[in-house]
Amino acid sequence: MSAHQFAQYLIDGLTQGSIYALVGLGFTIIYAVTRIINFAQGEFVMLGGTLSYVFAVTSGLPMPLAIIVAILVAAATGVVMYLLAIRTARRASVLSLIIITIGASIFIRGIAGNRLGVGAVQPPHFTGNTTILFLGAKIDPQELWIIGITLSVTILLHLFLTYTMAGKSLKACAINPEAASLVGINTKTTALTAFILAAAIGGIGGVAVAPLSFASYDMGAMLGLKGFVAASIGGFMSPIATVVGGLILGVVEKLAVGLSWGPFNSSYKDAIALVVLLLILLIRSGRLAAEERSA
Amino acid sequence: MLSWSGKKWIYITTAMLLVFLILFPFDWFLGQYTYLMITIGISTMVTVGLCLLMGYTGQISLGQAAFYGLGAYFSAVLSTKYGYNPWLAMLIAAVVTGAFAYIIGYPMFRLRGNYLAIATLAVGMILGILFNRLSNYTGGPDGMAGIPHLSIGGFAFDTNFKRYFLVWFFCLAVLFLSQNIVRSRTGRALRAIHGNEAAAESLGINVAQFKVKVFVLSAVYASLAGSLYAYHANHIGPSSFDFLASVKFVVMAVIGGLASIWGAIFGAGTTRLLSDQILLGFNNNQVDIIIYGLILMLIMILMPEGLFVSIKSGTLWLRTNWRALPSIMKTKRDELPARIKYLFGRLLSTRLWRKPEP
Numbered sequence: 001m002s003a004h005q006f007a008q009y010l011i012d013g014l015t016q017g018s019i020y021a022l023v024g025l026g027f028t029i030i031y032a033v034t035r036i037i038n039f040a041q042g043e044f045v046m047l048g049g050t051l052s053y054v055f056a057v058t059s060g061l062p063m064p065l066a067i068i069v070a071i072l073v074a075a076a077t078g079v080v081m082y083l084l085a086i087r088t089a090r091r092a093s094v095l096s097l098i099i100i101t102i103g104a105s106i107f108i109r110g111i112a113g114n115r116l117g118v119g120a121v122q123p124p125h126f127t128g129n130t131t132i133l134f135l136g137a138k139i140d141p142q143e144l145w146i147i148g149i150t151l152s153v154t155i156l157l158h159l160f161l162t163y164t165m166a167g168k169s170l171k172a173c174a175i176n177p178e179a180a181s182l183v184g185i186n187t188k189t190t191a192l193t194a195f196i197l198a199a200a201i202g203g204i205g206g207v208a209v210a211p212l213s214f215a216s217y218d219m220g221a222m223l224g225l226k227g228f229v230a231a232s233i234g235g236f237m238s239p240i241a242t243v244v245g246g247l248i249l250g251v252v253e254k255l256a257v258g259l260s261w262g263p264f265n266s267s268y269k270d271a272i273a274l275v276v277l278l279l280i281l282l283i284r285s286g287r288l289a290a291e292e293r294s295a
Numbered sequence: 296m297l298s299w300s301g302k303k304w305i306y307i308t309t310a311m312l313l314v315f316l317i318l319f320p321f322d323w324f325l326g327q328y329t330y331l332m333i334t335i336g337i338s339t340m341v342t343v344g345l346c347l348l349m350g351y352t353g354q355i356s357l358g359q360a361a362f363y364g365l366g367a368y369f370s371a372v373l374s375t376k377y378g379y380n381p382w383l384a385m386l387i388a389a390v391v392t393g394a395f396a397y398i399i400g401y402p403m404f405r406l407r408g409n410y411l412a413i414a415t416l417a418v419g420m421i422l423g424i425l426f427n428r429l430s431n432y433t434g435g436p437d438g439m440a441g442i443p444h445l446s447i448g449g450f451a452f453d454t455n456f457k458r459y460f461l462v463w464f465f466c467l468a469v470l471f472l473s474q475n476i477v478r479s480r481t482g483r484a485l486r487a488i489h490g491n492e493a494a495a496e497s498l499g500i501n502v503a504q505f506k507v508k509v510f511v512l513s514a515v516y517a518s519l520a521g522s523l524y525a526y527h528a529n530h531i532g533p534s535s536f537d538f539l540a541s542v543k544f545v546v547m548a549v550i551g552g553l554a555s556i557w558g559a560i561f562g563a564g565t566t567r568l569l570s571d572q573i574l575l576g577f578n579n580n581q582v583d584i585i586i587y588g589l590i591l592m593l594i595m596i597l598m599p600e601g602l603f604v605s606i607k608s609g610t611l612w613l614r615t616n617w618r619a620l621p622s623i624m625k626t627k628r629d630e631l632p633a634r635i636k637y638l639f640g641r642l643l644s645t646r647l648w649r650k651p652e653p
Contacts, residue, residue: 085592092599096595100592100595102542106539107585107589107592110583110588111581114580225417225420277413281417282403
């Protein structure tokens with residue numbers, strides 16, 4: 001593999017990994033605060049992607065406005081989902097909550113497929129699609145947007161969690177919900193904040209990735225799973241570790257496919273991530289089981 | 296007190312169910328729905344396994360369709376490409392699937408709750424990818440055709456009418472076996488695990504082993520069902536075994552009541568009727584998954600024990616309390632909506648919102 005090939009795979013991998021990171025952040029935020037794995041996380045990404053097309057192309061809104069509206073709709077979906085499906089079943093068992101979020105996931109997917117059609121759509125690039133040459137690698141400007149957006153989201157999230165009251169209460173709930181409620185933190189509001197944040201971040205990821213790799217109603221399932229891999233690399237509790245996990249996964253995937261090493265040609269790309277996921281889960285099973293027990 | 300009359304009713308309903316099932320495929324009865332009923336029987340077998348795993352043991356599997364697929368593909372590949380006897384292929388498929396479930400089950404069932412769900416989902420998706428990609432054997436996304444029918448001696452199960460009895464023989468066998476497991480010491484151990492793992496362990500129940508055993512059993516059920524499906528439909532494709540198919544089995548289990556063996560028929564029947572008859576015209580518009588999503592959310596929020604079980608406990612409550620009904624209605628609130636809401640709440644709360652008894 002030559003240097004410019006390597007640079008190419010690296011950039012492509014970082015781009016892909018950024019999306020995984022954004023999805024993974026959603027998982028991490030919701031899981032840390034509520035101990036719920038939100039199986040509908042991928043659908044927020046799908047909503048961001050497909051809706052930015054609908055608003056920008058079908059309704060003809062200017063691109064920046066379309067992006068903002070798409071993200072807002074994704075966030076609103078998160079709010080509705082939390083209030084109608086999660087909060088009403090707050091006393092439900094883990095098993096029930098898993099099934100509820102799966103139900104929400106295929107419900108949202110079905111509505112999107114029914115209303116928006118099943119074909120893949122491509123919203124316009126943010127700033128043209130003239131390829132940039134860098135170290136011999138061909139870079140789509142959208143790739144830079146994606147990486148940049150992910151970095152900004154990560155930094156903003158970090159600032160939010162560290163310096164604002166709402167952010168600090170999220171952290172407190174993640175560490176110990178009962179102690180947090182004892183010092184006057186409303187855990188329900190905090191959970192709602194977590195869902196809004198996760199849905200909005202998912203929507204941002206969808207908006208960013210759609211011009212590059214298209215959006216379709218059923219894109220959420222696989223992206224959700226990859227995001228989960230990112231979150232599991234990061235241990236489900238730390239946003240920064242999740243982002244790093246996502247980036248690693250993206251790069252490893254692209255490199256494995258690029259090298260065509262052993263069985264890992266492109267047709268098994270998705271299987272790589274799943275095997276990684278299984279391995280992580282099994283290696284950490286002792287700690288994860290203890291965590292579930294205390295939850 | 297209730298025992299002899301209760302038993303009497305069980306015998307009567309069982310006999311009526313059997314007569315209904317035997318008469319069903321005749322043309323003068325409901326013959327035109329034989330095909331639907333065969334798919335219901337096949338789905339019931341998978342659902343029962345899922346009920347044992349989810350409802351009784353409190354575990355979860357989001358990859359059940361993959362075991363169903365393993366059964367179907369092993370039977371299909373061995374019998375079409377390697378000329379194995381279909382029965383032998385079916386047996387090999389069940390053994391291989393069971394062994395596979397055993398090998399992955401041991402490390403996997405150290406996980407719990409959310410992580411277990413994700414792990415089973417991942418296993419299911421990996422197998423799904425293999426069904427798609429190992430096209431030399433499985434025919435890839437196009438699937439395989441020309442799978443032979445099962446036959447005993449010279450008697451081939453080559454019509455829906457004949458296959459109906461074959462499938463329901465297997466289905467009822469699985470149901471009775473599961474019923475006996477649930478009523479036995481093993482069943483009580485499973486419920487103990489559901490209630491509290493630490494407590495079950497302290498009673499001398501080998502929690503890890505029981506979980507894996509149930510998982511293997513449910514995988515074997517699914518594999519047998521998959522084999523029957525392959526020999527019945529003669530054509531299989533990977534889309535019958537993907538994540539959505541797994542979710543569909545969860546829908547069936549949820550409708551039937553997770554901890555109810557006979558509810559599985561009800562769940563599989565309702566879901567199949569919905570997807571194969573009622574929603575047939577809408578399938579291209581994704582209406583089916585919208586409805587499944589709604590069913591999953593509504594049932595898990597309102598009646599987490601499942602529709603069938605809730606109806607059953609609701610009618611039981613009415614049967615024992617109907618005399619007191621007017622006074623209950625009168626003593627509480629005055630307005631009609633409030634009364635309905637109150638009654639509804641009473642009906643729902645008979646068994647619901649309560650944690651499963653250990």
